[in-house]
Amino acid sequence: MRELANGQFTGTPPTYGYDADRAEEQRRHHEILPYIDDSPSSSPHLSSKSRSSRDTLSSGSLESSKSTELDLEKGLEMRKWVLSGILASEETYLSHLEALLLPMKPLKAAATTSQPVLTIPQIETIFFKVPELYEIHKDFYDNLLPRVQQWSHHQRVGDLFQKQASQLGVYRAFVDNYEVAVETAEKCCQANSQFAEISENLKVRSTKDVKDQSTKNSLETLLYKPVDRVTRSTLVLHDLLKHTPSSHPDHPLLQDALRISQNFLSSINEETTPRRQSMTVKKGENRQLLKDSFIVELVEGARKLRHVFLFTDLLLCAKLKKQMGGKSQQYDSKWYIPLSELTFQSAEEVEPVVIPQVADEELDAMKVKISHIKSEIQREKRANKGSKVIDRLRKKLSEQESLLLLTSPSLALRLHNRNGKGYMFLMSSDYERAEWKEMIREQQKKCFKSFSLTSMELQMLTNSCVKLQTVHHIPLTANKEGQEEESPGLHGFLNVIVHSASGLKQSLNLYCTLEVDSFGYFANKAKTRVYRYTTEPKWNEEFEIDLEGSQTLRLLCYEKSYNKTKPNREDGDSTDRIIGKGQIPLDPQMLQGKDWQRTVVPMNGMEVKLSMKFTSREFSLKRMPSRKPMGVFGIKISTVTKRERSKVPYIVRQCLEEIERRGMEEVGIYRVSGVATDIQALKAAFDTNNKDVSVMMSEMDVNAIAGTLKLYFRELPEPLFTDELYPNFAGGIALSDSVAKESCMLNLLLSLPEPNLVTFLFLLDHLKRVADKESINKMSLHNLATVFGPTLLRPAEKDSKIPSNPTQPISMGDSWSLEVMSQVQVLLYFLQLETIPTPDSKRQSILFSTEV
Numbered sequence: 001m002r003e004l005a006n007g008q009f010t011g012t013p014p015t016y017g018y019d020a021d022r023a024e025e026q027r028r029h030h031e032i033l034p035y036i037d038d039s040p041s042s043s044p045h046l047s048s049k050s051r052s053s054r055d056t057l058s059s060g061s062l063e064s065s066k067s068t069e070l071d072l073e074k075g076l077e078m079r080k081w082v083l084s085g086i087l088a089s090e091e092t093y094l095s096h097l098e099a100l101l102l103p104m105k106p107l108k109a110a111a112t113t114s115q116p117v118l119t120i121p122q123i124e125t126i127f128f129k130v131p132e133l134y135e136i137h138k139d140f141y142d143n144l145l146p147r148v149q150q151w152s153h154h155q156r157v158g159d160l161f162q163k164q165a166s167q168l169g170v171y172r173a174f175v176d177n178y179e180v181a182v183e184t185a186e187k188c189c190q191a192n193s194q195f196a197e198i199s200e201n202l203k204v205r206s207t208k209d210v211k212d213q214s215t216k217n218s219l220e221t222l223l224y225k226p227v228d229r230v231t232r233s234t235l236v237l238h239d240l241l242k243h244t245p246s247s248h249p250d251h252p253l254l255q256d257a258l259r260i261s262q263n264f265l266s267s268i269n270e271e272t273t274p275r276r277q278s279m280t281v282k283k284g285e286n287r288q289l290l291k292d293s294f295i296v297e298l299v300e301g302a303r304k305l306r307h308v309f310l311f312t313d314l315l316l317c318a319k320l321k322k323q324m325g326g327k328s329q330q331y332d333s334k335w336y337i338p339l340s341e342l343t344f345q346s347a348e349e350v351e352p353v354v355i356p357q358v359a360d361e362e363l364d365a366m367k368v369k370i371s372h373i374k375s376e377i378q379r380e381k382r383a384n385k386g387s388k389v390i391d392r393l394r395k396k397l398s399e400q401e402s403l404l405l406l407t408s409p410s411l412a413l414r415l416h417n418r419n420g421k422g423y424m425f426l427m428s429s430d431y432e433r434a435e436w437k438e439m440i441r442e443q444q445k446k447c448f449k450s451f452s453l454t455s456m457e458l459q460m461l462t463n464s465c466v467k468l469q470t471v472h473h474i475p476l477t478a479n480k481e482g483q484e485e486e487s488p489g490l491h492g493f494l495n496v497i498v499h500s501a502s503g504l505k506q507s508l509n510l511y512c513t514l515e516v517d518s519f520g521y522f523a524n525k526a527k528t529r530v531y532r533y534t535t536e537p538k539w540n541e542e543f544e545i546d547l548e549g550s551q552t553l554r555l556l557c558y559e560k561s562y563n564k565t566k567p568n569r570e571d572g573d574s575t576d577r578i579i580g581k582g583q584i585p586l587d588p589q590m591l592q593g594k595d596w597q598r599t600v601v602p603m604n605g606m607e608v609k610l611s612m613k614f615t616s617r618e619f620s621l622k623r624m625p626s627r628k629p630m631g632v633f634g635i636k637i638s639t640v641t642k643r644e645r646s647k648v649p650y651i652v653r654q655c656l657e658e659i660e661r662r663g664m665e666e667v668g669i670y671r672v673s674g675v676a677t678d679i680q681a682l683k684a685a686f687d688t689n690n691k692d693v694s695v696m697m698s699e700m701d702v703n704a705i706a707g708t709l710k711l712y713f714r715e716l717p718e719p720l721f722t723d724e725l726y727p728n729f730a731g732g733i734a735l736s737d738s739v740a741k742e743s744c745m746l747n748l749l750l751s752l753p754e755p756n757l758v759t760f761l762f763l764l765d766h767l768k769r770v771a772d773k774e775s776i777n778k779m780s781l782h783n784l785a786t787v788f789g790p791t792l793l794r795p796a797e798k799d800s801k802i803p804s805n806p807t808q809p810i811s812m813g814d815s816w817s818l819e820v821m822s823q824v825q826v827l828l829y830f831l832q833l834e835t836i837p838t839p840d841s842k843r844q845s846i847l848f849s850t851e852v
Helices: 020-028 065-101 104-111 120-126 130-149 158-166 169-191 193-200 219-231 233-242 250-280 360-382 387-407 430-444 455-468 637-644 650-662 676-687 693-699 702-714 726-733 738-750 754-772 781-793 812-832 843-848
Strands: 202-205 214-217 289-299 302-311 314-320 331-338 411-416 422-427 490-502 508-518 521-527 531-534 538-550 552-559 577-585 597-603 606-616
Touching (some): 065 202, 065 233, 120 169, 130 169, 158 250, 169 193, 169 219, 169 250, 193 202, 193 219, 214 219, 233 250, 289 430, 289 455, 302 387, 302 422, 302 455, 331 455, 422 430, 430 521, 430 577, 538 676, 637 754, 650 693, 676 693, 676 702, 702 781, 738 754, 738 812, 754 781, 754 812
Antiparallel strands (some): 302 314, 490 606, 508 538, 508 552
């Protein structure tokens, strides 16, 4: 963020208005902005005895007068931060309006000559009200800037927002004319190549943050900016009002501005949406687009990428045609179902469908390619190469990401029409599947009429999708139109405490799951215990989640069903029912401090309280020796085995024994996080040589035991594969000759110190047995390698190296991704070997003997 006079903030303020995706996300979650808890930076641990009875961050101490004053002070600081974001957004918006106005004057001058490009009426139609909008926002910006620069907590800005709200009539005139303006511009482009060239190359000046650069935008893109801005008009006022104390003179003025904006927005939504879509429906009907997305459809055993549109009365599945010779986007309709005839197909009613799965190794190879292409794009940008090179790389990136999107989802959503014709979509997560189901079911309550479309009506509806679509890119594509750079996401560890839920109408058996994204799709990372028969569950459970470029945390709340004989009628996987879901953007600015961040996630009438704390990769990787010389964690493995007179550390043998006893069929064993307080309790017991540790383990959730084992390997002062040999393993796995690779990798493995080697072989045998039950526990060899590879190989930060082509520098985020993938490949290599010859022919006696 630009430094303002007397400013204290160095973070990036919210960029209201021009980043539509982010703005919509913030609008949906404007009530859950977290506050910073002032407790110590250590975890707000809830002892295992009191986890289910209290919420430490909701204690009375937070309501003391000192805390109230501090919260008020922080609220006023946030007020300035929000205003700084508004200023940055206004500057960008003004540059868009300027770019629209730039060709207007020469076009008007040419209109009076013998060779006009456009006529005066055409110019006035296309640029209708743009000069007036520019003047309104220029005046607003010029008045707001000095007030923020001369900031004090008593500074007043409400009058500026009230004045701007009173001028929304200009926006109404612009929006009313918008369709005509775009259609006129399209016709003029077709009729005049000179205007077509102008309309595709409008230069937007850089803001003060990015000097000496300009970007090209099309006329249609820029004409949409005011429409997009007015639909987000309440976002700014919501956030500003929330951080303005009710005693502040601005409060009533901002409330008035918000009321005007909300009323205006409601009238725009009610009046313009039916009019803009009237070409697709018969007179008197009101078909609106509710949701659209790129989704994978399973067609005769093959995966097909579709664009699915949910309207108020039907679901349309379309295919995006390939663009030829500069033609605009076009869709082919594949099928549609009126909502009154759509049902979710029961697993009991249909033949089981085998969903074709792509090997995890292939998915990883795609991720490596994506990371390399992103790195190339950044290198070309730094070298200021021509846009053609970057455009070609972006096309390659889009192709790889499309392929990853096509091959990764595996959760089925079955639909059928009244004739029994069935369709199947594949979703990446339970959250996404539930979102579509909920929206369809909600709309079905309002939709009773059956109908069929003529071929002409279907064609018109499909053609309209090009303009109506809200999702213009596949979810993964970087550098979307109108955005500067793709967020690299977070790399490191996210600690999450799921505290409690409130607002339930009836007593239920409840648990929550946590999902995070990586490379554009989501995976389940943690699950709370079931809180039995209550309206106010208090889980108070902490989880540590590994993040690899993650940008969003999703929370799902389930009602647990104990009826094991009744399969779910929709997907056959589970009888548990989703009763609420919500998501939180993982904002690096919000999570950059060491303090815990408290937030409330609203979902379907209930609220779930969370706390979060993020540790970046550079801090999470440091392997530190323990200060407890007689402990187990953080102590060299050779020291522990010598002290215990064993070949394999006691902690490893105990954890594996318990997991083999009752965790081999646990879905996501080693992938799903255990409760952090249970893991810490087990760690303390092993460190103090507690004789009751085996009793403790038998009473704990098996995921906590798996988490304890992973923590042990992660906290070794050097990795099991040693710092010294790590670069050699990373180089060996990159060899292309299979014979040379096998010789190199086995020689390196046998070079490990004996305690390290024997412990690894002991663990390796166990992991292979886990993978033997993949059909039940969903843990393939590759999944296990993904979990354990970084844990067993990741060196201390100073020794971290990856072999790479020096002509292709890699950014920090991609560097970590590629290094992690290298570590995964090393472990996967050994997991896939049928046998590993060792110097000792009595391998089994070595592995299972505890005496030296």
